[in-house]
Amino acid sequence: MDKKQKPLYFRLVSDEVRDNCVKALFMAQQSSEEVLEVVIQPESRKRSLAQNRLYWSWVTQWANHTGDSEDRAHHIFKYKFLVTIFYRDDEQYAAMCDSVKVLKGIDRGHYDKIAAHVIRQTSTTDASVKQMTEYLDRVERYCYANDFKLTIPQELQWVRETEQSK
Incomplete structure (x- = not known):
C-alpha cells in the first residue's frame, strides 16, 4: 500500500x-x-449531522414557544444539560469548570463573565453520538416537564428511533 x-x-x-x-x-x-x-x-464518532438538525429544530420550537431567541434557548440548554454531561465525561473540562467555580466566592462579576464564556464555548460539535443522545433526551424531558411537547420532523423520525433501540 x-x-x-x-x-x-x-x-x-x-x-x-x-x-x-x-x-x-x-x-x-x-x-x-x-x-x-x-x-x-469502538466507534468514537462525534454527534451526527442528523442529531444536530433535530436539535436545532427543537431549539427553534422552544424559542418560538418561550419568545426567546434561538441563541438564548441554545445557551440555556447547554448550561442546564451539556455542561453537566461534559463535566461528568471529561476530566480536563471538569477541572476547568472547578477552577472557574473558585471565582464564584471571590469575585462574582468576573465569575459570571467567565462562566458565560465557558458556556458559549461549550459546543454540541464536541459531543459524541452517545452524549448527544443523552443531551437530546434531557432537552426533550425538560420541554415536556414545562408543558411543551417537541415535535420531530418526519425526515428525522429515524434519528430518535435508532437511538432508542440501542
Whole structure:
C-alpha cells in the first residue's frame, strides 16, 4: 500500500460491510510488500449531522414557544444539560469548570463573565453520538416537564428511533 494512499475506515454495521472490510484487507495485503497495520476500536464518532438538525429544530420550537431567541434557548440548554454531561465525561473540562467555580466566592462579576464564556464555548460539535443522545433526551424531558411537547420532523423520525433501540 502506497504511503500516500489514504487509510481505509469501515464502520462494522452489517455483515455486508464486514465482508467488504475483509475483502479490502486481503486486497491491500496482496498488493503491498509492506507490513500493514489494522486497528479495531469502538466507534468514537462525534454527534451526527442528523442529531444536530433535530436539535436545532427543537431549539427553534422552544424559542418560538418561550419568545426567546434561538441563541438564548441554545445557551440555556447547554448550561442546564451539556455542561453537566461534559463535566461528568471529561476530566480536563471538569477541572476547568472547578477552577472557574473558585471565582464564584471571590469575585462574582468576573465569575459570571467567565462562566458565560465557558458556556458559549461549550459546543454540541464536541459531543459524541452517545452524549448527544443523552443531551437530546434531557432537552426533550425538560420541554415536556414545562408543558411543551417537541415535535420531530418526519425526515428525522429515524434519528430518535435508532437511538432508542440501542
